[in-house]
Amino acid sequence: MDSLDTAIDAVGLTKSYGAVRVLDGVDLAVRTGSVSALLGPNGAGKTTMVRILATLSPPDSGRAKVAGYDVERERGGVRRSISLTGQYAALDDLQSGAENLRMMAKLAGLGSRGARVRAAELLDRFDLAEAAGRRVGTYSGGMRRRLDIAAGLVGDPSVVFLDEPTTGLDVRSRQTMWSVISELARSGVTVLLTTQYLEEADRLADRVAVLDGGRIVAEGTPAELKQRVGGGRVDLTASGPAAFGRLRAALGPRALHADPAEHGLSVATDGTAAEVRRLLQQLDPECVLVERFAVHEASMDDVFISLTGGTAASDTDGLASRTGGTGGEVARV
Template identity: 55%
Template structure:
């Protein structure tokens, strides 16, 4: 088995008498996107800060890119990039100057630094604004520049803490495309977000954190199947067909005003085939059907509880 890009076991962190992380286990495969979800104060940012060596855990162990975060912090830092909730860019410099500064900090030579800067400006669609002060940039441009600066050191593992917070839908979709491209190139992405659509769109696996504990983990589809409420909505040509379908199936909620029957189900191919076979056996013709499954919003609300928190 390959070594996970990120592995944590029994992570624990407290601030005073407040437990922020409580025996957290995580495993993230290389070249995947892992999303950590949770309400404000659940411990998401604390987990990122521990895994990126910004603070130490009070208990447990963790390794990133094969390096122990406590015993080999320099090895971890050399392998990762971190983009926080707020852009860490210098407003008094141009976009190009910000990138050249990062190239200097990574000890790239003058020629290599300029080559890398030009490559990143092109990749993040910032060429036209490269020599403008960052103070004139829009929110989406600032976030793209911030991520570009993080990639100057070519990290193997990228921590993105609320990377699209405050962005408009177009800018958010642009960031999603960039993140997918990074993963296609072999980068592992650890993402925290409060946009459930974002996790559903991007993540290979999702963990839900609540009050410092992982309360669920799996693929987005696996988590959705854990939440009740999925159903198939059948529509019929007339009330007679609607009544016949309700009798044939022996379950569901009929609505004569819309000529629909709502039948509980997960929307899987096997269950849909069985349902239609039963109706076919009863000589009932279905006009149309639609499948409704829980989304990650439903998962979030079902698995987390609201409580005031300090971090």
């Protein structure tokens, strides 16, 4: 990838907290003007990567450039070029939305008139003009998140880091945020998004890197990752607990999902009738184990479960919440 086309270029990044190695030789290349996602369970390295790229935490080794600036030697250039929005809105609840934005604009170097104009532009862009005079403490979660992103854009950054921007939002607020992020990309801003919401990565990202156990286990477009785990999946419902146990044993590591309570199992398939018939014949030749089945196209849920083993939050999460650390490895996004 040509350097002019690369907004983020990281090579060999490592990071440890005490005896815990949370980044392990990460390569990451993000195209200018694209939306890229880092997807993974808690403790996978997403926030640590963002902190290093945003100059908030130095790597132990390796190098990285953001907007053409080295994250260690040229921190000032990086910080002038980026916006960082974390998981929780950093706003003054006692000020109005307009006052928050004018304050941020002045901190970015704009004069009083320029700050008023910029604040008005952003309030209109993020559909907050009607609430501009209200105290932020009265805003809904979705409004606060939109205002937080707006505050990060007062300086016209070329690269925006969104670290789990829709955490804690209801479905409607999340969909509104998705529209905001899509608009950022259409305006030419490079967006690096970290998320645990699989649909979010599927809907927004041009390319996705999946992190698990301190390493990136896959990367590509959402369509490529879905194809990697098969063109679709078959959901099986066993006829009872004993049948569920036999089917689960027969599938072994091929099972994408297993739900003992509901006697449910999922397995990857190309979605063709011939393969589904072969699968059912192989698993249940006497037609007594499978009560019913359904065929679905592959989703990012299937990708996540297949590539990460459905890992839950690890002990590293506590470390991450205290220090900003998690884990990861190699991706070209």
